[in-house]
Amino acid sequence: MTSPQRSPFELEVAKLIVEALKLKADPSSIEPEAALFGEGLGLDSIDALELSLAIAQTYGYLLKSSDPEIKSTFSSLRALARAIELHRTK
Amino acid sequence: MVDAPLIGSYRPDDVLAWDSDGPRSASEFLSEAINLAGVLPDRPSVLNLLTSRYEFLVGFAAAMLRRQVTLLPQSRAPETLRRIAVDQESCYCLTDRGEPVHDIPAVVLPAERGSSRGSWKIPHIPLQQHVAIAFTSGSTGQPTPNLKTWDALVSVARATARRLDLKAARVQGVVATVPHQHMFGLEASVMLPMQQGLTMHAGRPLFPEDIRAALAKSPERSLLVTTPLHLRACLLAGVRLPPVGMILSATSALTPDLAREAEQRFHAPVHEIFGFAEAGSVASRRTVADGDWRMLDGVALSRNGSRDSVQAAYLPCPVPIPDRISVTGRATFRVLGRVEDQVNIAGHRASLGDLTRQLLEVEGVHDGVFILPDGKEGSLSRLMALVVAPGKTQEDIQHALRRRLNPVFLPRPLLLVPRLPRNETGKLPREALRHLVERWKNESSHDL
Numbered sequence: 310m311t312s313p314q315r316s317p318f319e320l321e322v323a324k325l326i327v328e329a330l331k332l333k334a335d336p337s338s339i340e341p342e343a344a345l346f347g348e349g350l351g352l353d354s355i356d357a358l359e360l361s362l363a364i365a366q367t368y369g370y371l372l373k374s375s376d377p378e379i380k381s382t383f384s385s386l387r388a389l390a391r392a393i394e395l396h397r398t399k
Numbered sequence: 400m401v402d403a404p405l406i407g408s409y410r411p412d413d414v415l416a417w418d419s420d421g422p423r424s425a426s427e428f429l430s431e432a433i434n435l436a437g438v439l440p441d442r443p444s445v446l447n448l449l450t451s452r453y454e455f456l457v458g459f460a461a462a463m464l465r466r467q468v469t470l471l472p473q474s475r476a477p478e479t480l481r482r483i484a485v486d487q488e489s490c491y492c493l494t495d496r497g498e499p500v501h502d503i504p505a506v507v508l509p510a511e512r513g514s515s516r517g518s519w520k521i522p523h524i525p526l527q528q529h530v531a532i533a534f535t536s537g538s539t540g541q542p543t544p545n546l547k548t549w550d551a552l553v554s555v556a557r558a559t560a561r562r563l564d565l566k567a568a569r570v571q572g573v574v575a576t577v578p579h580q581h582m583f584g585l586e587a588s589v590m591l592p593m594q595q596g597l598t599m600h601a602g603r604p605l606f607p608e609d610i611r612a613a614l615a616k617s618p619e620r621s622l623l624v625t626t627p628l629h630l631r632a633c634l635l636a637g638v639r640l641p642p643v644g645m646i647l648s649a650t651s652a653l654t655p656d657l658a659r660e661a662e663q664r665f666h667a668p669v670h671e672i673f674g675f676a677e678a679g680s681v682a683s684r685r686t687v688a689d690g691d692w693r694m695l696d697g698v699a700l701s702r703n704g705s706r707d708s709v710q711a712a713y714l715p716c717p718v719p720i721p722d723r724i725s726v727t728g729r730a731t732f733r734v735l736g737r738v739e740d741q742v743n744i745a746g747h748r749a750s751l752g753d754l755t756r757q758l759l760e761v762e763g764v765h766d767g768v769f770i771l772p773d774g775k776e777g778s779l780s781r782l783m784a785l786v787v788a789p790g791k792t793q794e795d796i797q798h799a800l801r802r803r804l805n806p807v808f809l810p811r812p813l814l815l816v817p818r819l820p821r822n823e824t825g826k827l828p829r830e831a832l833r834h835l836v837e838r839w840k841n842e843s844s845h846d847l
Contacts, residue, residue, distance in 0.1 A: 353807060353809075354605060355807065357605060358605055358606065361605075365636045366636075373612070375612060
């Protein structure tokens with residue numbers, strides 16, 4: 310882990326993930342650089358869909374698989390928070 | 400009739416599929432399938448793991464031309480694939496990722512696209528030929544093979560097209576969000592378009608924006624083959640879809656409210672299919688109009704001992720329905736609930752007993768059980784597991800389960816407990832389990 314510290318916005322997105330997916334986890338326990346899917350948090354494509362909805366509703370950012378950076382967007386909490394900050398409309 | 404054509408009434412230049420490179424004509428498809436058939440290994444069965452729906456179809460058709468059976472695994476979990484490979488010892492796999500699959504010889508696609516344009520002659524496949532095996536989770540832990548004849552797949556495709564009256568709805572294309580290795584996906588997104596001469600979209604759109612983009616690339620008024628989860632996402636995200644001819648949903652029941660909203664927003668009728676891997680699609684309904692399911696033509700309800708079953712000329716014997724139903728007419732029924740022990744998570748069915756058995760095989764697990772918490776209407780329920788495994792962490796066990804199970808069945812949460820409330824006969828009374836879960840919920844103030 311290069312930087313285990315979470316920014317306030319990363320913590321906000323971590324809370325969104327935990328709430329949207331009804332994970333039994335403490336948002337502050339999500340490692341910012343750890344994988345969200347597969348090993349890591351172990352999310353699957355149904356989670357991706359649920360999470361995309363929560364992101365659309367909260368930040369007005371509609372995710373697309375055709376985005377070239379989509380793989381990296383979902384790679385970690387940090388990457389996801391960065392993408393949301395970049396694309397958010399609300 | 401002893402055989403049926405590989406594809407429906409396309410003309411050579413008709414677009415059979417849109418893949419990422421653009422349109423694929425029916426004649427291109429035929430020559431690709433025939434070319435591939437010529438180079439496939441000489442083995443009886445093939446694990447078709449191709450991600451593009453079009454490449455999958457090319458592989459499926461080529462395998463049929465070589466009289467090889469296509470294996471449809473429940474998931475890509477390494478342990479699932481390993482067990483299938485052990486069971487079907489001389490299979491090989493078709494893959495586009497070049498990832499090794501448990502020592503199974505692999506053919507990587509797409510190979511060089513052959514430029515040869517063979518003569519336009521649609522091959523016929525004998526109806527009795529075994530063309531696919533859909534695996535379900537059996538009570539023994541070994542995936543249970545369900546053999547599909549060409550007759551079964553063609554009959555279901557024709558009966559579905561007749562029931563939906565795709566011609567009257569002027570449907571010319573199919574876009575699907577469901578995986579083609581899943582029985583419903585194979586029937587509705589591969590067999591249905593290829594038999595009805597429709598244009599198939601090769602992708603598998605996930606997000607609402609993806610679905611919109613896929614529809615925009617497909618013929619106007621396409622059929623959207625999807626699930627309640629994707630439909631709900633499209634509605635909540637407020638996406639504006641291009642004109643859709645019809646929506647076909649399956650894998651879990653749609654609520655009438657969701658169906659009504661989807662019909663209004665997308666200006667298209669929403670139909671549902673009821674089916675299961677052992678028998679394929681067996682009934683349909685238009686959710687806003689019918690509470691009852693109506694059997695597809697050629698499928699009949701029967702009572703087999705204490706279980707309601709379905710039978711059809713293409714099924715070798717009556718197949719028990721994995722839900723509790725109430726028969727409401729000669730060919731109609733209502734679904735009452737799940738058969739004890741059977742769960743359906745996002746369209747994947749499994750037996751809790753089998754999942755528990757796999758949990759108990761994990762090193763370090765002394766005792767354990769999978770349960771389905773009482774879910775709320777409309778939300779996706781996830782399974783829960785109570786596990787006795789001294790010295791192991793939740794992560795250890797989740798890691799081991801991930802190798803064995805389809806990810807949708809991974810427990811959320813997985814609770815480590817000192818012991819399970821077994822009674823003197825060693826059984827786990829449902830009440831005691833519920834009590835344990837309630838206590839955990841109260842202690843951790845979690846809402847399931």
